[in-house]
Amino acid sequence: MDNTHVWLTIAVMALVTAGLRFLPFLIWSGKRKTPALIERLGQVLPCAIMGMLVVFCLKDTRFGTPSGFVPALAGCAVVTVTYLWKRNTIFSVVAGTVCCMLLMQLVF
């Protein structure tokens, strides 16, 4: 591997990532008023994004064999049930992760 090329690749990836994060703030900066449509979109987006992120995290779930979906879905079930019960983030994250890890490592 050519070292200069590696550094350039890293720089490109850093710039594009930062560019994506900064873009909305550059377009709708303080001086120009944010359009009402974008403001409303910003208010409802968090809920939609979290749903999208959960699906994104589970995108590699495969239903062909039990090992492809049982650990992750069981983990999600544990998180959901414990969260509705205690409403404590850390508790649910730990419980769900331990469940998923045990299933992956010991059962499947």
Place this chain on the structure above:
Amino acid sequence: MNKTIKTALRDTLAVLGGYMVLGFGFGILMHASGFHLLHTLLMSLFIYAGSMQFAAVGLMTGGASLLTAAVTTLMVNARHIFYGISMLEKYQHTGKAKPYLIFGLTDETYSLVCRETEMPDEEKKRYYRWVTALDHVYWVTGSLMGAAVGTMVQFNTEGIDFSLTALFLTVFLEQWLTKKDHAPALMGVLISSICLLIFGSEHFLIPAMLVIALLLCLYTGREAKERG
């Protein structure tokens, strides 16, 4: 200890676990692929995007062109535009720290700062800064440790990356419980799932984002009209 720092430390605990382990995995991968510790450090410091950094290892060892690197980054990280749009208001008056807060807007940091809080404005700003900086430190520390000592550790971590899925799910549930209108949350899940089925796991995110943005615009537009 300052109350804000304490809250930030407590809230970022799940990220601490997830980032240390994922960062560790990234460091091991970098080391195994023959990269220098400095590469690992600068990538985690300046790219600071988990899934992209994993993809980057393959790109770099495969000798991908700069254009390929740019396009791949654009595809993998396009979702970050959404975070910016929904943080425009919250980050509006954050002063000097604003560029750093925007730079550090990862999935995990976003999932913590997008929540509604009862904090007074000044405290909120401090909270944003602490959460962003702590997450960044966890990620960099994890990757450096992985690159430095990764090969010496024998601990089966298979499945531990589920902690980040779990974190997003708890934020999703909390929003579900506190908001009356469930349509945006349902749209997020359903549209993403449908796009996943149609386009496959590699390519579904961008079409999903476009459809979600479009439908949410129509949805909120109709609502605004009804309210007159």
